[in-house]
Amino acid sequence: MAYRANPFLERMSERTTSDQEFVHMFSPKILERLREDCLEGAIHVFRSPPGGGKTTILRAFTPNALRAFWHAKPTQAESYRQLVERGVLDEQQGPQLLGVFLSCAAGYADLPPGAADAGEGIFRALLDCRVVLRTLRSLAELIEVSSADQLDDVRLEYSSLAQELKAIPLGSTVGEMVAWAEQREREIYNQLDSIVGHSAATMPSQSRFEAVLWLQTVRFLYNGRQVAPKRLLMIDDIQKLRKSQRSMLVDELVVLRPAIPVWLASRSIAFADEFLSQGVREGRDIRDYPLEELWGGRSSQQFVTFAQNILDRRFALQTAVPGGSFGQYLSDGLGAKELDEAYPQAVAKLREDARRHKNSMRYSEWFAQADRQPPIINSEVLYDLFVTRILVARDATSRQLSLELTPLTAGELEDRDSSAVKGAAEIFANYELRVPYFFGMERLCAMATSNVEELLSLAAALYEGMKAKQVLRRQAQPQLLPREQERRLREAATRKRDFIPRSHTEGTRAQRLLDSVGQFCRERTFLINAPYAPGVTGVRLSNSEIQKLMRVGKTTEPSTALLSRVLFECVAENLLVTRESSPSTNREGGTVFYLNRTLCAQYGLPLQYGGWQETSVQKLVEWTEVGLQPTRSLALEVVQ
Template identity: 55%
Template sequence: MAYNVNPFLERRSERTTSDQEFALVFSPKILEKLSDEAFKGGVHIFRSAPGGGKTTILRAFTPSVLRSFWRAKGTNELRESFPLFVEKGVLDDQEGPRLLGVMISCASGYADLPASASAIEEGPFRALLDCRVVLRTIRSLGTYLGFSSDEALDSIQIEYSDDARDLKNIPAHGSARELASWAEAQEKRIYAELDSFAGRTSQTLPSSPRFESVLWLQAVRFLQDGKQVATNRLLMIDDLQRLRRKQRDGLIDELTVQRPDFPIWLAMRTLVLGDSLLSQGARIGRDINEYALEELWAGPKGIHQFSSFAQNVLDRRMNRQVTVTGSFSQRLRDQLDPDEIRPFVKPGIDAYRTAIQPHEGNVRYREWLARAEKSTSEPTLEMLLGLFTTRILVARDAAKKQLSLDLALPAEEIDEKDTSSLRGAAEIQLHEELGLPYYYGLETFCVMASYNVEELLSMAAVLYDGIVASQVLGKRSPELSPFEQEKLLRDTAERRLSFVPKQHTEGTRAHRLLVSIGGYCRERTFLPNAPYAPGVTGIRLSQSEMNKLQSGTKALGEQGELLRRVLSECIAENLLLQRPSTASTAREAGSILYLNRTLCAHFGLPLQMGGWQDVSCMDLIDWMSRGWKPQKRLAMGG
């Protein structure tokens, strides 16, 4: 049976699919990146842009999903996953779940509570969170033990350690059913009071001076037939960005101060530009740990590791349908055929000859140009790359300010200067000038996802439709050609940008700013001498500029505050990728804002990171307000 007509259309499978389906499509590769520290006592914050995989990770550790993993342990889909869960100590091969994962969401209810004048008046928020944690814990416990209904809760008794003496607002009932009934009644009472007072603060609303549910979860012992069960616990709170800032900050602060002896996972969208997650006196690595999901793939091998994870995700989805056979990668051709390259050979040679024509009589480049000209007899992609690489090197040498002797440069020097970044610049110039495909192949596709699972699935859905259409049309080749892949991916990139004004609070300004950054990066990328090879894909704000941005209206006025909101939203929504920039002898530290890699495809830019240009906040304010205007293109050699 097919999992879906298009198995990649279900973006948020972590919330909508059954536990069994979730277990079968869940990729275990992400577990390999989770630090063992995340399973130790303390507060652990997982953050990413929307679609980064936060909720997927949390749901994987709920009792119902763990039990689904355990039941399906002998299937091919679970061959990789199951041993990793056993290694993490959350599943036992014989007995099933060994972790009581309690997951609640902040997506609804909490922000409806009356706003308070001070942090100490957030009592109703604490009371609502406490009763939900208690209720979800007891229901999760039933699933953990394999109960099919709440009737079996009568067999669970509760004991309390000495630490429970400090509990003031959660009753010390000895029966799991009694405590569940209290939690349900408490939640109903809170909402009844809210409805009756139409949003006005009521003195009769249940209130708590502190978050007690963590202390309760740490102090209780659950017994079944006199035997203690579920001693290994994990509290997971999702969608923290849906809380009001005072609620969120207060929750993180109190949980950190309590220093729980079991892990608490908090999941939220990325907060940027001055929004702090640390409570007063807390220290990263001791009291609180942060995990940026995009940064889990950081490092020299990051994109290769993400590609492995992405391919696993794609193939698991592919296996849930019957329309197309084979793996996803087998349907994406990653090389151009000689017949596809041939139409670009003459235009490429002509473009090269036109560019170097002013230098043909210069003895300095005689050997370089002779070697390039000799290669034109071979109609290959490698020949075209060689011509454009030579063209860039000539432009670089001709642009040097210092005087040099007109001695012939040896041809071998080209090989010494032919680096991967230079080759990348030649590739993107071939794409820009000739239309030779650039955005194709599995690895390129994975890079375009910007380490974001939802973006990966969004593009995969489009490619899958193309694969099915090719199959229906009876194409001789079962693969999508590089030309077909590029068209589909660039169409997706165009739609991604076009939706910005409709889907974001400051969408019109964000769109104008992104288009400006894209245009500016293009201008710096396609200079004849490719000084920032393979190209520029981001802008940098120095620390001084960042300080101006974070000072509110003091340094930059109302427009500065508006720019801060626009940039914050772009980063939080994965439209801009923020990376730190360390100080050097020539410059101070700062922050680099790279374009989302899908947007790079829209603007015809390379996908590698590393190329950026310093700008000022005033530049960005001007671009956001009026748009960027291109400078006159520099002529070759000048």
């Protein structure tokens, strides 16, 4: 199937993508990561920053998408098999689950501007009638008729539990229920403009949400046969609701203990889990799915496998570059030209260090070994030069003065080496010699920060490079060399950083804070003894400092309240990634705020987690207001 100019720019959640295209781009790895109990009766909350894949998961269970999966069995066998195993599809009869998709993106948070008690009743009433309408329209899609008006042959029956319904009638035909829901919605909107002049008694008022109970008790009979025996209610974008509406919705749904699965999707919320209200137990009453953990959490390899599947599916839809896998067009090793240019410079820097220690025999054997010309120059021998410099600097700053004259042996050099030191050597080579660092499939996936939309944006930049090389060299494979990959990825990182003021409420302050954190991390990463190897990519607030942000109120300093808003937005928008930090014998627990991994490329920082430095609310306030004032010129130097 020929595709648009760049298949990585298309977002699967967008309705401009047809269901057939959606199915071809959808990765079965997503279904593999969903828990076995995700279709059991309970409240299931899917959370992630923007672009994390929430809406994509929900769309996969809508009627048209399920029917497309069923028809695409020959080409999408893996997704088809998993849906059959979960009982969502039947091999002969097709979709068995009626997925009802509703978005809170508009029309709820502004209901109404006053009269709180009436507002709750209106919110419940409006949501109920829209769920009923969406259910009937989804039913039309499931049995492949053009609209709910053509469902005259469908009969509605109810179980005995439906007698408990007070606000929703038990109509026996689709036409009756559509007429009721549309009339109910008109009544609500007719009264909203004049709500101040109405008493609570004249406004639509309900004491609970009933649409879930209606959906789980109704049976649909089409031509004498029951259809859609399984149900799934999906409510997207609940972060768009007011906090009181969101809390009320979750609380009341939990109290109802629905017999059908109810999926709620929302952007991540910083500092507190607002979905889990008092008395609600995660795991029993509500099941939480942070998508960054679903895609692998800290296990980068799991996300790499998932990401490769997504990228290969997109890559298969284009025709500009010869077929194959996306990764095969990304060179994952430094070329001879890059090594030949960098190696002599690295040797020269090592010799400068050796001259500083010329009066000491302690490192003579280390320097001599590093100075020997290797038979083959590869990336390993290049990085070994930086490893030697780091370990010499560490030993020189840490050892006590002594009369020991015995040189350190080559074996001791190897013993002190580690993966963290090698990681520091790689980023040092990138900083000092411009040796490419941000290239290859694994680092592309790391830069995505477990976020599908970021992955696709970065892949789109690389794909443009592949196309350009294909035009220039029609006879050669348009494989992107490491330096070409890094240039395009860092350009994408710069665009992300530059776009922050235009795409976030506190964007200018957020950009200033992130730039300050990036500069602060660079100053502590590029110390020649690499004390925080492979580098610093985040800052930590202790629990005491976090409490200062949590106590935002009328007596709070305006600057602290502002910082709280900026941090909240940065975490919610995936610009900062939080990780809990456990207490130790000499410090209390806290929260580490790591830079988004794409922004790490913007600031020239390594992509590993783990390296962080303690900070304070006061310092972050200063960074937010005026930025970090440089304390020294950035150069590789020793910290005492």
